Amino acid sequence: MTTYSNADLHCHSTVSDGTLSPETLAQRAHANGVDLWSLTDHDELGGQARAAAAAAACGMGYLTGVEVSVTFIGKTVHIVGLGFDMLDPNLHKGLAQTRGGREQRAMEMAEGLAQVGIANAFEGALKFVGNPDLISRTHFARFLVESGVCSDTNEVFRRFLTEGKPGFVPHRWAKLSDAVHWILGAGGVAVIAHPGRYGFSPNEEYALFTEFKGFGGQGVEVVTGSHSPAEYETYADMAIEFGLAASRGSDFHSPDESRIDLGTLPHLPSKLSPVWDLLATRIQ
Structure with missing residues (x-):
């Protein structure tokens, strides 16, 4: 062996x-x-x-x-x-x-972010997606860092993408x-x-x-x-x-x-x- x-x-x-x-x-x-x-x-x-x-x-x-x-x-x-x-x-x-249902979940995440003043998050996250079937919280995090809302992805998850925060949608x-x-x-x-x-x-x-x-x-x-x-x-x-x-x-x-x-x-x-x-x- x-x-x-x-x-x-x-x-x-x-x-x-x-x-x-x-x-x-x-x-x-x-x-x-x-x-x-x-x-x-x-x-x-x-x-x-x-x-x-x-x-x-x-x-x-x-x-x-x-x-x-x-x-x-x-x-x-x-x-x-x-x-x-x-x-x-x-x-x-x-x-x-x-994998099914990720796109619908992502659109709901974007709606939650829009309600706190972050527009076009779905389109922004898509720019970071290598495989559209697998859009995820990580892609939203990269968009929020690029757009200057947060300084790094850890901050994004703390503020927006975990349970009880505006961009969190369970799957x-x-x-x-x-x-x-x-x-x-x-x-x-x-x-x-x-x-x-x-x-x-x-x-x-x-x-x-x-x-x-x-x-x-x-x-x-x-x-x-x-x-x-x-x-x-x-x-x-x-x-x-x-x-x-x-x-x-x-x-x-x-x-x-x-x-x-x-x-x-x-x-x-x-x-x-x-x-x-x-x-x-x-x-x-």
């Missing part, structure tokens, strides 16, 4: 809400020492063939990837799929259903069971993305892990750009408690916006089983 010293299995390109192409991401990952990479665009597989080819050209191992949006206990949770068949028809159908995503089953059905491994981000109570988080495991989920992101060092330990313990493999990913979106660059995270704690060991035969 090949040993990988710097796996980065979570990032985004212009195919969803990143600012770099799959090819540029691959080159950046390779330059930062990544030896096993995955592009995990939101609810979309359109960049997979390009990412795999670019990884091969750089000499990196590659795992197919996607980040699926699900609704769990009224909150949006993300499930990363790794190592699946990118041509699987049921996975494509499920992701298309999940009903896939069910947790659906996302896990789509990924498993395509021969992949399902991973809970950045669990520290969701703000669940201990009981809610335990329910998430329990149900995820029950549906066949096999992994959890432990070391990620969204977690603090203390959370690395918290979720390392959760991985052991639930018998889950551990994943590692920067969640990189943009050189100007992301907290952590591709390939620059600490290593997984040695007591954990890396998720890529489950996928050795799926690495390209």
Whole structure:
């Protein structure tokens, strides 16, 4: 079995809400020492063939990837799929259903922003969209920064795009069971993305892990750009408690916006089983 010293299995390109192409991401990952990479665009597989080819050209191992949006206990949770068949028809159908409704949601977000004096936000956000089917809060955030309403995207989310703020509109995503089953059905491994981000109570988080495991989920992101060092330990313990493999990913979106660059995270704690060991035969 090949040993990988710097796996980065979570990032985004212009195919969803990143600012770099799959090819540029691959080159950046390779330059930062990544030896096993995955592009995990939101609810979309359109960049997979390009990412795999670019990884091969750089000499990196590659795992197919996607980040699926699900609704769990009224909150949006993300499930990363790794190592699946990118041509699987049921996975494509499920992701298309999940993407549906984003445009209507975006128009409602723009209406909310207009009510507080920010005009033409829908048209402004569209300028930043690489894939119109995947217009998101991130694209609105970039417009509000460009137009001078906020100094950076973090300020946009604090003031306008989180629950209770004028530009927030909830969206009903896939069910947790659906996302896990789509990924498993395509021969992949399902991973809970950045669990520290969701703000669940201990009981809610335990329910998430329990149900995820029950549906066949096999992994959890432990070391990620969204977690603090203390959370690395918290979720390392959760991985052991639930018998889950551990994943590692920067969640990189943009050189100007992301907290952590591709390939620059600490290593997984040695007591954990890396998720890529489950996928050795799926690495390209």
